Amino acid sequence: MEQAGVRRSERWLVRGVDLSVAAGEIVTLIGPNGSGKSTTAKMALGILKPTDGKAYRRPGLRIGYVPQKLMIDWTLPLNVRRFMSLTSRLDEGEAKAALERTGVSHLMQAEVRHLSGGEMQRVLLARAIARKPDLLVLDEPVQGVDYSGEIAIYDLISKLGEELGCGILMISHDLHVVMAATDQVVCLNGHVCCRGTPTAVSQSPAFRELFGHRAGAALAVYEHHHDHVHLPDGRVRHADGSVTDDCAGEHCADDHTHHHGHAEVATGSEVKTHA
Numbered sequence: 001m002e003q004a005g006v007r008r009s010e011r012w013l014v015r016g017v018d019l020s021v022a023a024g025e026i027v028t029l030i031g032p033n034g035s036g037k038s039t040t041a042k043m044a045l046g047i048l049k050p051t052d053g054k055a056y057r058r059p060g061l062r063i064g065y066v067p068q069k070l071m072i073d074w075t076l077p078l079n080v081r082r083f084m085s086l087t088s089r090l091d092e093g094e095a096k097a098a099l100e101r102t103g104v105s106h107l108m109q110a111e112v113r114h115l116s117g118g119e120m121q122r123v124l125l126a127r128a129i130a131r132k133p134d135l136l137v138l139d140e141p142v143q144g145v146d147y148s149g150e151i152a153i154y155d156l157i158s159k160l161g162e163e164l165g166c167g168i169l170m171i172s173h174d175l176h177v178v179m180a181a182t183d184q185v186v187c188l189n190g191h192v193c194c195r196g197t198p199t200a201v202s203q204s205p206a207f208r209e210l211f212g213h214r215a216g217a218a219l220a221v222y223e224h225h226h227d228h229v230h231l232p233d234g235r236v237r238h239a240d241g242s243v244t245d246d247c248a249g250e251h252c253a254d255d256h257t258h259h260h261g262h263a264e265v266a267t268g269s270e271v272k273t274h275a
């Protein structure tokens with residue numbers, strides 16, 4: 001995007017956005033409510049045409065999209081398999097492979113309206129990656145997911161990006177969840193407020209002015225490494241790659257939340273750090 005902006009009814013929704021996403025790169029848009037994140041993502045997708053400036057995509061680019069809102073009548077029966085094919089036809093093998101990649105192939109026949117928040121986001125991700133996109137656009141991919149689930153989904157997103165070699169443009173409404181794997185953060189406030197690596201942005205005066213000094217500390221919480229990962233089916237993958245049914249034998253015998261070696265954001269804006 002070059003100096004891209006959208007104007008509606010005499011008002012600029014967002015303006016002057018310079019942005020590019022390369023293959024293998026993760027760019028995260030942050031900013032307060034109404035700051036133009038979704039509008040920017042829609043310009044990248046080609047859903048909205050810039051009123052000003054330019055937005056262009058490589059010809060033939062395949063795009064996977066997880067929208068912020070779904071227009072679905074939740075009173076109607078709809079299973080995951082059918083949901084996967086609503087926007088583009090997928091054969092059984094393609095649907096299953098994508099659901100396997102996001103760890104929810106066991107939910108193929110489940111009713112979509114019965115899924116938990118975390119399961120739903122994994123199904124949405126599966127639908128977005130099923131056609132092996134070159135660019136993945138994720139508008140708040142952890143909505144409805146609890147804190148530990150958020151970490152698992154962000155880990156999954158960065159793994160998917162590596163495996164597919166695609167570029168990822170992600171919107172994170174919640175400042176607390178911008179992960180260290182993000183290459184570039186662009187902070188919007190109707191225009192580009194500041195940009196850079198997560199660390200650089202968290203220290204930028206413009207960012208601190210917009211969100212307050214505590215936000216910088218909160219941004220740092222994702223700069224950690226797990227010594228093991230809880231897989232969606234309940235098993236545990238350890239640092240050496242081995243998989244076991246639980247994590248009792250390793251670093252989380254009693255209360256595993258104390259042994260992940262990562263910082264955790266407490267309720268409110270306090271930040272606490274686990275050993």
Ligand SMILES: Nc1ncnc2c1ncn2[C@@H]1O[C@H](COP(=O)(O)OP(=O)(O)OP(=O)(O)O)[C@@H](O)[C@H]1O
Nearest residue numbers: 008013031032033034035036037038039040068173
């Ligand atoms: N089609 C439209 N016509 C008029 N105004 C719009 C339109 N779409 C969005 N807006 C307005 O543009 C502004 C930016 O909206 P946008 O959805 O891009 O913000 P956002 O940063 O994604 O917000 P949130 O964090 O709340 O999802 C908002 O004030 C919104 O009301």
